Amino acid sequence: MVTRAPSGGSVGRAGSSLEGAPAWASSGGASAAGRSGELRTAAALDELASRPGGPTVLHDLRIPIRGFRANIDHVVIAGTTIILIDSKVWRPGFYWTGRRGTWRGFDRVEHADRRTLDAARTGLGALLRNQRVPPTTIARSMLAIWPSHGRLFTALYRPTDARAVPGPRLSRVLARTLPRESAHPAIVAALRPLVR
Numbered sequence: 001m002v003t004r005a006p007s008g009g010s011v012g013r014a015g016s017s018l019e020g021a022p023a024w025a026s027s028g029g030a031s032a033a034g035r036s037g038e039l040r041t042a043a044a045l046d047e048l049a050s051r052p053g054g055p056t057v058l059h060d061l062r063i064p065i066r067g068f069r070a071n072i073d074h075v076v077i078a079g080t081t082i083i084l085i086d087s088k089v090w091r092p093g094f095y096w097t098g099r100r101g102t103w104r105g106f107d108r109v110e111h112a113d114r115r116t117l118d119a120a121r122t123g124l125g126a127l128l129r130n131q132r133v134p135p136t137t138i139a140r141s142m143l144a145i146w147p148s149h150g151r152l153f154t155a156l157y158r159p160t161d162a163r164a165v166p167g168p169r170l171s172r173v174l175a176r177t178l179p180r181e182s183a184h185p186a187i188v189a190a191l192r193p194l195v196r
Contacts, residue, residue: 013059041146048076059195090109144166
């Protein structure tokens with residue numbers, strides 16, 4: 001008889017911090033678009049987590065830095081490896097990064113150069129060092145970027161603190177990147193209280 005590894009499962013509710021009218025959103029439309037991106041990413045991650053031996057996925061975590069108001073959209077844990085994922089919904093176009101920032105065609109896109117994931121990595125790293133968990137690798141973060149409509153191209157977009165991944169390809173990229181192990185339970189227990 002062959003024994004299958006249990007699936008990892010999911011904890012939390014994606015997009016819950018975008019319900020209502022958050023202060024950062026310039027309009028209800030921006031909030032709805034952001035939430036739709038988080039839900040699309042969550043669907044891909046939850047499917048990955050449901051597979052035998054799949055990772056554990058945590059949705060909508062606070063960043064453990066005093067006074068920091070942003071959140072981490074998704075955390076994926078496989079073995080002792082962690083990947084932070086931020087979901088984005090952007091207008092169609094060709095995104096590229098030059099010496100003076102990121103652009104969509106010839107228009108400057110300042111929001112594409114925010115460094116929230118860098119702060120999140122720092123905060124989670126400090127938290128885990130103070131917990132009784134095995135040595136943990138926080139791998140390079142990912143931005144799952146979904147088009148609001150039409151197509152967008154990010155091959156020349158270079159975020160400083162993450163890897164840009166087209167949302168529809170996220171599952172394949174993670175399947176190649178993550179170790180094929182269930183999440184270490186001590187790491188899940190350490191991060192679970194951060195879920196909103």
